[in-house]
Structure formats: structure tokens, C-alpha cells
Amino acid sequence: MTYRNPPTTPRKSATFDDYTLSEIRRAAATGIYDIRGAGAKRKLPHFDDLLFLGASISRYPLEGYRERCDTSVVLGTRHARKPIELKIPITIAGMSFGSLSGPAKEALGRGATLSGTSTTTGDGGMTEEERGHSKTLVYQYLPSRYGMNPRDLRRADAIEVVVGQGAKPGGGGMLLGQKISDRVAEMRTLPKGIDQRSASRHPDWTGPDDLEIKILELREITDWEKPIYVKVGGARPYYDTALAVKAGADVVVVDGMQGGTAATQEVFIENVGQPTLACIRPAVQALQDLGMHRKVQLIVSGGIRNGADVAKALALGVDAVSIGTAALVALGDNDPRWEAEYNALGTTAGAYDDWHEGRDPAGITTQDPELMKRVDPIAAGRRLANYLKVMTLEAQTIARACGKNSLHNLEPEDLVALSIEAAAMAGVPLAGTNWIPGKNGF
């Protein structure tokens, strides 16, 4: 009789997991890194790691559905002659025409206007679809300056000087040639069909002192009417916020690493920047240290999904949040009804991120005339408005339970953290303790 060793259970490496192995094989086969859209997909400390402390005896709650909880916010109160007044503290982040289809841009404008909030242009310049349907439109002044012109600057309600983006702080972008339709090419002053590189830095300034003079120029051109936002990727939020304030920003936008992008290297998206949660307190601290908290407004973006995220961000000291990926999902991005087509592209609904390839079955991140017909701007705009309404109601519900008659009255004392990491990042105590890692006790 032959003795056989008992079989062992095959064990896969946690370091070399299936995804990592597939990436190594893909790199070896193609000789190029993976480029994709969307934001970081790895698990990061996030708003889920925080909990609200509803009111009991030590705090007095407000009556849900009966007592008013204000949601409005004014942006640009520092210098602008015409600050922006929004009904809700949730704005739509900049997403470019070219990356998105015209109907998708129109739908964003419709949904935002129904909800009393703003949309933001992107690398492709200002489209009539968006200007025509967005009551409040923020015009991005980008390193690439694609489509940039003073006429559109004057047609905007605010100007956002984009210095960085959460998905790729310090990185540029590339819109692959297959997405460059005649219209996109014309707007970007480049031939059809070639890759359009978006610069990683502004060509005509090289540091914070130059930025200050650049902001002066933009104010002079627009007669000091419009709020000037400065958007930075969430990498060094304390110093970048402080320098943006020093440069004269009315509003600082900090985009954490869960923030999306049209396309960049996967390795960049997953390995550069800081989680949104980790960016908020340093940015707020910078404003507080300068005596500018609530004078220069702070918008935070990157992975905001629901009213709890909104309420938590506001409790940590921000004035408004911005959504990108979630807005696209509300329009119909990655909808399971296109599952067969996602499968044909080698992916599944919920995971599709090759937005740069221009074959989006949902018709949102494409310039294919047939695919983009799938977006009904009116219906999609309504879905976005519904979603924004739900987020706002959720945030109000939480705020009332914490005894607040305005979302902006939420405060760090309303929060505890579920993990040491989140407690340290958010600067709130670990649940059940009075311990804030890195700080002395109360």
C-alpha cells in the first residue's frame, strides 16, 4: 500500500491576490499601465467610520418633519460682489464636456437647477447645454485652458481655479484620441483623433505668489463680481488651504483621494493623495489658524454618497460638499440594465471605469452619438434632483436629531469615531472614550 500525503488547502497570497496577479499579467502582455476613470477603489478610512451622537438629555433634539432645519449656504462672501446663494450645501463637481456627453452635461444642469445648486464645467470648456440649463454655473480655469475665453468667464457665476484634483494631485490627464469628436476637437483647438494631454500645472504661473496675481487678474477681468474658488487635490490640505487663502481665494475646494477623474493611471489613483476624511480637519484648522473659518468657505469632495456623509463633513467644519461620481450614478452610470453590454466590455455594472475609451453603455462618458442618445436629459436630470433631495433630507434628519436648526450648526462634538485611525484623522474621540489620538484629553 502506497502512503499519500494528505492534501492541503491551496492558499493564495494576501500580497499577490487575484487582482494583483491579473494586473501583473496584463502589464506583461500589453507593456502599458492601466488607465481608468473614477476614484480610488481601495478601502480607505471614510465617513462610515464616524457616528453621530443623537440628542438625549445633554442635548435637545428638534422635531423631525416639523421644525425647520436650514440647508442654504452662501459661497464667496470674502471679496465677491455677487456671492453664490445655494439652497443646499451639495454642489456638482467639475466634469468636462468631452469626458461626458452633451446630454449628460445638460442633465447635470437640469438636476442641479431643480435642486437649487450649482454645476461646474471642466477641461472641455463651457457648453451651451450646461450654461443653458444650469442656473448657477462655476467655470473652471484649468491648467490646460482648453476652451478658455473671457466671454465664458463673464457668463459664469463663479470661477474655480483648478490647481489639483483628488484622484491625481500633481497629475495631468489624457483624453484618448478615440473620444475626440469634431466638437470636442474644436473646443480644445486640437486635431480630431489625437490624445489630448491636460497639463499638470498652469503654464503661466509657478507658485503661490503668482497665483495671487493671477486671481487679481481674474477679478479685474470680471469686475470683482464673481467668487473665486481654488481647488486643490487632497495631499497637503493644511498648507494648500493656507496658501489658497493667502492668494485671495473666496472659496477653497479640497478634493480627497476618493474623488473621481476622467482617466489617469490606476497606480496614481490608488497611491497618491490622502483620504477625504483625513483632509478635512487640517483644511479647517488652516482656516481657523488664519481667522478665516466661515469667512473663506470650504468645500470638500471625494466619495460623498449620502446625507450622512454630507452631515459628517459639515460637522467637521466644511461649508459645502461636492459630488461627482455619485451624480453620474444618479444619471444612470453603471446601471445594471446595461449589464450585458458591460459584460461584453469585460466588466460588470458597478465596476465599469474605462470612461476614456468612449464606449460607455450608459451614454454618459462617451461622445458616440448613438450611445449618448441613451441619456434623456430631462429624466436623468430629475433622477439627479431626486437624489440630491434625498441626501438633503437625510442630512437634515441627522442634524435635527443632534438638536440643530441648520446643517451648519453641526459640530465635531456631535461625532465619535469607530476606529483609532478615523478618530485621529477626524479629530474626534474614539467611541466610548474621550481619547482623540494625537491630542490631550478634555
Place this chain on the structure above:
Amino acid sequence: MPATPMSKAEREQGHARVFDLSQHSLRELNQALHQLTPGSNETAWEVLNPKGSHSVAVGVDQPVSIDVRGSVGYYCAGMNDGATITVHGSAGPGVGENMMSGSIVIKGDASQYAGATGRGGLLVIEGNASSRCGISMKGIDIVVHGNIGHMSAFMAQSGNLVVLGDAGDALGDSIYEARLFVRGKVESLGADCIAKEMRPEHIELLQGLLDKAGVTGVKASEFKRYGSARKLYNFNIDNADAY
């Protein structure tokens, strides 16, 4: 308060409306320029004592002529759309950035990023220009009588850059469809930028630009043309060494 309103008699005599920046603010100047409407008869303006002020005459969108008597700081004539602006001195960084149309003449030298991202119009620098001249240009024509610094026309998309003197390092790095004409020597060419043949249509184009810029005594045939090799237009891993 606007400065020195012009009388009808002065206008008829061709006198300019004068803004003295030692007595009036930059804001007053730019506001007055922005309030101009099509058909305005205030077509001639003069700015005195700029003394290096930033953002002089930015965002003008009417076809008026503006003479700036002295040197200016950053972003003079930024985003000009139709005006004829002459700086009788030197210009700081970013002169004529993102110009749409019209013309700008700098009688002296220009600092960094002259004409950056310009989409149209003509920028003439009668002296030298510093680094990054015409960076990311998108349709503007730039004529420099003297030399230009390093990294000029980086990522230049379209338009024409004419240099009567020499060019610094990395000229036209990552250039797209812009045309570069240099009469003197080029320190080095950037990635994907190559010397190209001067065909008759280029001689004609260049001669037209020299004429528009008021350049005399110089022949178009004295220039070399540079442009894109178009090897980096679509990403190819075999070109990785170029990045």
C-alpha cells in the same frame, strides 16, 4: 471715479482719454474699459504711470487703442479681445495671456510666459522675451524681434511663433500643430519638435506675419521652421523613452 473725461473737442482732435495710475486706481481703469460698448467713440486711451502695475487693461473686449506709457507688471492685456494695446516700456510675466483677438505691442522686453495659451490676435515683442514664450499657445501669432528663453512653445497647439533672434533650450517641447519660425540659433529642441522644410506657403505666411509686425529689412527666407514630428500624438509604449 473715472479720470479725465474727454471733451467732444478733444475727441474730434483725436485726443485720447487719459488714465493716470498715480492718481486713479487700476480698478477704475479696467472698469471704465469694460464699460465700453460697441460703437463707443472713446476709441483712444492712454495710461500713464503704470509703474509695474499688474493686470493693466485686462479683459478689454472692444476695438479701442490703448497706449500704456511705461513698464507694466504681470498679465498686462490679459485675455484681450479686439483691442490694440501698446506698452511703451517692458512687460512682466504673462503679457497677453489667453488673448482672443486684437493686437499687443511691447516696445521693450517681456518676461516669462508671454502670450501663454493665446487663442488669437497678434503679440509683438520688440525686445527679448523670457522663458516659456507662447507656452500652450492655441492660435495666437507671436513675433519677437529679439531672443526667447527656454521651454518656449511648450505644448503649443496652434498659431505661429516668429523669433528674429535666438531660442533657448527645449523649444517646442511636446508641440502639437503650432508653427515656429526662428531666424537665429536654437539652443535645443524639445521632445517631438523637429526642423521642417520651409515651403512657399510658409514663406508667404511668415512674410505676412513680419509685415503685420512692422518688421523691415528681414527676409522670410532667413528663418528655419520647426514643428511637431507627430510621433507623440497617440500614446505608444514604444515611445516611453520620450516621456
